[in-house]
Amino acid sequence: MAVGCPVEQESRPTPLSDPVGAAFGRVALLVEIGITGDRPAAGRWVRLVEMRTYEDLPAELVTERLRLRRWVPSDAEQFRGLWFERDPRVPAARRIDAEGRPTVEDVRGWLVDNPLTAAPGLGLLAIELRDTGGFIGYCGLTVGHGSFDEPEIAYELAQRAHGHGYATEAARAVLEAAIRTGRRRLWATVREWNTPSFRVLEKLGFHRSDRVDEDVEHGNSIWMTRVLDPR
Structure with a gap:
């Protein structure tokens, strides 16, 4: 975690806790969530970092x-x-x-x-x-x-x-x-x-x-x- 003012106070890849089913497998999204300014109320930004599609693990x-x-x-x-x-x-x-x-x-x-x-x-x-x-x-x-x-x-x-x-x-x-x-x-x-x-x-x-x-x-x-x- 990088700390400073008035730059981004937090920036880290975060996996979504509930992966979404997709037509050709399951999709895991990674997003970066950041805070601009010197306090949370100053604004937020979200940027898509990566999207990967996976096949399901076989059940047998x-x-x-x-x-x-x-x-x-x-x-x-x-x-x-x-x-x-x-x-x-x-x-x-x-x-x-x-x-x-x-x-x-x-x-x-x-x-x-x-x-x-x-x-x-x-x-x-x-x-x-x-x-x-x-x-x-x-x-x-x-x-x-x-x-x-x-x-x-x-x-x-x-x-x-x-x-x-x-x-x-x-x-x-x-x-x-x-x-x-x-x-x-x-x-x-x-x-x-x-x-x-x-x-x-x-x-x-x-x-x-x-x-x-x-x-x-x-x-x-x-x-x-x-x-x-x-x-």
Whole structure:
């Protein structure tokens, strides 16, 4: 932020919080909002900086061993099971509380309301094994700490599915799909103690940025990023 009088007191790109559907995909608008003069009442200006059109992330992706798909209400119990398995260092708001919430019914309601569990055009997809149909976790794109233009890739697998390369396989499919949507960069925020997640991201070409969100209680969050090559 640049501060001064009587020049512009604030000028920064701001993503619109509610992307608009367009005929050939979804549009994200970036605008610059500024204030002229030495007080807000002196006047405002708005300038269009950039407009990009994206294809929606597919609601189904298939790999050699996995199928990533929309959530269905019957996934609720196994989705809630992921909450039970989370490391105790994960913030309490993302773990089952002392009263047993979220309940299976709570989770089922979320899945009914939003089968892709993310903003329109993005999606966190349920992962199942192609040979058995068994649910093992989720992977996809979400705004998260990023933006609609540069979303976060996120994944979480049940402990029984660890050690088989499923997270890397699913995340690679999502990354390739993100390229096809027209995205130019992805982000991921990882707690500094989450070594397995770092390994997955490094296999996919992510590297550490210079941004760190400090958190003494739960562990610092490291911002990983990857520039995408258009195809």
